[in-house]
Amino acid sequence: MAEKTEWDSSIAFIFAMIGAAVGLGNIWRFSYVLYSNGGGSFFIPYFTAIAIMGVPFLILEYGVGFSFKDSFSNILKKIKPQFEYIAWALVLFVFIVTIYYMVILSWDLVYLLSSFTFSWGTDAALYFTKTVGGSSNLSNASFLLLPTTICVLLLWVVLWFISHKNVDEGIGKVSKILIPALFVIMGIIVIYALTLPGAGIGIDTLLTPNWGMLLDVNIWLAAFAQIIFSLSMGQAIALTYASYLPENSKLIDNVLIVVASNSLFEIFTAFGVFSILGYMSATAGTPMVQLITEGTGLIFIVFPMIFNIMGPIGRILAPLLFLAILFAGITSALGFFEPMLSSTTVKLGWSRKKTATVLSVIGCGFSLILTTGISSYLVGIIDSFVNEFGILLLIGIQCIIFAWFYGVEHFLPALNEHSTFKVGKTWSFVIRYLLPIVLIVMWIIGIITLFSTAKRFEIIIDVIIIVGVMISAFALTKIRPAGE
Incomplete structure (x- = not known):
């Protein structure tokens, strides 16, 4: 029988949850979403989405995990045996997120190492294409981007080393170090910016x-999407982490601390990002509209260009920025890895160390496939499909399962018993009616957008993912649990 796991305190849990929530999206996605969806006026849909989706759903996840104190796959199986398949489908999708997330982190690690000598040179876009992330030219799939390949291997070893330990010794301790360090580093960068x-x-x-x-x-949908991905909602991370909580935990208080920390971090970081873009615009005479881009283009192309013209201070800010991204990414990757690790450990009755080792080898193998000369193109395809199709759909299904098949009222005693803030009929209404409708509408719009713009190669990748997930989920469901 697999060993029981538990946080030694709520502090370890809170830092781990903040670590899971605060990730790459907070640093390079939020500022672009804010700018491109109405600027200051976007805060109205943003805070509305937090109030009616982010906080209520995280409260639900905490309540489910804490009440059942079991793996995600076992929880859904207990509610109804047929639901176990849905659980495995979700944790597999989240495991796929871990696989490509580690590749993005490896790009960052390459840049962190490059930032000490500015080896990206004067043409940052060429450096990213040739050395780190590749391009969408399919003929480049025949070779590996060696710096990225090596960094993927190193990062998987780090992830394994942390994950194979008991949650408190591994994730808990690392989160207590990396999250405060991340906040301090970003504080220095933003205040200087x-x-x-x-x-x-x-x-x-x-x-x-x-x-x-x-x-x-679309602005409102963008706000809801940002909250889902920023808080890693519905990905069984919060639920799994909450299942390790000790008794007498203040669940709702913990939710509010995590959500507030996440939002403050991404808003604060957005000020820093745009201050630095403003500096580039003023110094180089480049119009702001030419500098503003989303995701990897901003961090790996625009920012190295800015550091190049900053002089000595750029030599300090560049390593700090890439180190902050690394810290945010590692704690998030640990969160993405945990649902699969927890569910597999319980299902097979293996030790945590054995499961972490097997899953790390499998995950690393798939990550290495994504380090070819079309690395960034593949990551982009998989990221869009997994989030828009898989995870969004399964969050909506979870809402329906926990609210209608199990009964959301069953979680109220555990949620309210020790919490300073209480939930009741309004929260139940949101979970039962409002969230499923919003999520299903978002999913339909996302799917239409995804497939109406997809190229043939992208659809092939999408089909491979869905077939792989369906077969793997079926196999994991059919395996007889340990002890039966």
């Missing part, structure tokens, strides 16, 4: 409200 000439131009560009955009449904 605010003093740069041109910082005001960037912040004005970021925050100038476009009130008319509030009438566009």
Whole structure:
């Protein structure tokens, strides 16, 4: 029988949850989403989404995990045996997130090492294409990007080393170190960025409200999507971590601490990002609109260009930024890895160390496939499909299962017993009716967008993923549990 796991305190849990929530999306996605969806006016749908989706769903996940104190697959199996298949499908999708997330982290590690000598040179875009992330030219799939390949191997060893230990010794201890360090590093970067000439131009560009955009449904959908991905909602991470909580935990208080920390971090970071873009605009005379981009383009192309013209301070800020991304990424990767690790350990009756080792070898093998000359193209395809199709659909299904098949009222005693803040009928209404509707609408719109723009190669990858998940989920469901 697999050993019982438990956090030694709520503090370890809170840091682990903040670590799972605060990730790459907070650093490079939020500022772009805020800017491109109405600037300052976006805060209205953003905080609305937190209030009616982020907080209520995390409360549900904490309540489920804490009440059952079991793996995600076992919890759904207890509610109804047929639901175990759904559980495995979700944890497999989240495991796929871990696989490509480690590749993105490896790009960052390459840049962290490069930041000491600025070996990306004067053409940052060429460096990313040739050395780190590759391109969408399919003929480049025949060779590996060696720096990325080596960094993937190193990072999987790190992930295994932390994950194979008891949660408190591994994830708990690492989160207690990395999360405060991350907040300090980002604090230094942002505070300095605010003093740069041109910082005001960037912040004005970021925050100038476009009130008319509030009438566009897509802005509201963008806010809900940001909250889902920013808080890692419905991915069995919060549920799994909460299942390790000791008795007498203040569940709702913990939710509010995690959500507030996550939001403050991404808003604070957005000010820093746009201050630095404003500096580039003022110094190099480049219009802001040419500098603003999302995700990897911002961090791995635009920012190295900015560090190049910063002089000596750029030599300090560059390693700090890439180190902050590494810390945020590692704690998030641990969160993505945990649901599969927990469910497999319980199902097969293996030790945590054995399961972590087997899954790390499998995960690393797939990550290595994504380090070819089309690395960034593959990661982009998989990221869009897994999130827009798989995870979003399964979050909606979870809502329906916990609210309708099990009964959301069963979680109220555990949630309210020790918490300073209480939930009741309003929260139950949101979980039962509001969230499933919002999630299903988002899923339908996402799927239409995804497949209406997909190329043939992208659809082939999507089909491989869905077939792989379906077969693997079926196999894991059919395996007889340990002890039976």
